[in-house]
Amino acid sequence: MLSTSLGRLAAQYGCELIGDPSVSITSVATLRSASSGDLSFYANSVYRKDLLHTKATAVIIRSENIQDCPSNALISKDPYLTYALIASEIHPSPVIIAGVHPSAVIADSADIGTDVQISPNATICEQVVLHTGVFVGPGVVVGPACTVGSGSRLLANSVLVENVTLGERNIIHSGAIIGADGFGNAKSQSGWVKVPQLAGVRIGNDVEIGANSTVDKGSIDDTVIGDGVRIDNLVQIGHNVKVGSHTAIASSAAIAGSAIIGERCMLAGQVGVVGHVNICDDVVVSGATVVSKNIKVPGLYSGSFPGEKDKDWKRKVARFRRIEKFEERVRMLENQMISDD
Incomplete structure (x- = not known):
């Protein structure tokens, strides 16, 4: 301070x-x-x-x-x-205290840069590259073939599973898991067949990913998170997703596989994005909205119901359920008017 x-x-x-x-x-x-x-x-x-x-x-x-x-x-x-x-x-970030704790496990093939701090019980696997000034917190796992850019911070018990590339000055908060298998399954007559998830995750510079969020690796092409992206706690990013630079995604949002989100977008809490949907740049999606089709024009999009008294909500739902009957009555009256003419 x-x-x-x-x-x-x-x-x-x-x-x-x-x-x-x-x-x-x-x-x-x-x-x-x-x-x-x-x-x-x-x-x-x-x-x-x-x-x-x-x-x-x-x-x-x-x-x-x-x-x-x-x-x-x-x-x-x-x-x-x-x-x-x-x-x-x-209140600046804590200063790096360079060194490796005796309880850390580091593969012989790992490339550890200067001024790197590796905390107790961390695991650094084969072909890992940690650039200058990286902080690896307690219990962190950096899996095979991962690269962590200069000045990035991996906080306690976060995991880079495999083939993850982090840019510079990233913050990965506790419990976040980057690079786990995406949800790829093909249905056969006898059950589900797992689709191999063969690609990785590429994350740009100055990205922050919140606690217990997940970014799945791509199935064939990499999952990509652009520069300056902010991802809150408890967010799910599916395989093959592309998130444009400086987009912000709030807690409990879920982005299904192969969705593409543009730059400078804001997705509020509990937003759901259906797989393979494209969202253009400069879109704001309000809380609990489900994006089920492409958005091609920048602006604010909403589709959720605000909370209200239970009895008022139930009254509206009851009316909603009678809409089809009302439509039939209107149609009958229209036909009657036409026949009278």
Whole structure:
């Protein structure tokens, strides 16, 4: 954790400063929990009451909200983005402590770069390449023929199964499994026949994959995750999927095999994407929506029902079930009107 002056932060991040530039910022906190030395941010009107009563030393805020700020302020067009940048400076990632723990198992054919930290009970298999500054957490398994780019971090108990290529500065969170077999099965008269999954996974630079998420290897062609992609916890990426650069996928989403998702897309929680579907660039899909056909035009797509009182929901479902009967009655009335004419 670093300490810095508010004036330096304003200059560094292009903010207008209202208040005392000499005050020290030592940490970040929410508006409600902040105290002396803390920096907070205001980006959602839901938290206006918290803003009015905050004890933060300074708040990152838009100019139109400055009248509600009781403390020093950094004026920003995008307070949340500015907060993210400053928080990353004040609370940087842990420093790599180069070395190999005695309990780690490393194959003779593995190529270990400089300034690499390999933690207790990690396993590094044959033909693995770990580039400069890689962190391998406790219990991590890096399977055969995997490559991990410079500055990437594999957190505790994550697994690269086989033939996985990670770019630079990636973060793979605990329990994530990259490169397991995809769900490939051919049906025969006697049951299911497993389809060999022969390809791998290619992940670009600056990608983050959340805890307990899975990215399956391709069946023939690689599964591909582009640069800057963000994947939340508990997300399933099927075999042969292609995810474009800077797309974000929220928790509990599931992308079926061979789907293609464009660049700069946002998929909210519990979104389902049917196999072999193509989604163009700059698409936003709202929570619990199922994408069952190609999306060719950028924009916001929704298909879920918001929650409501149980009795209201059941009343609407009952009406929905009577739609066919209503259609028949309308059709009969139309035919009767035609015959009367």
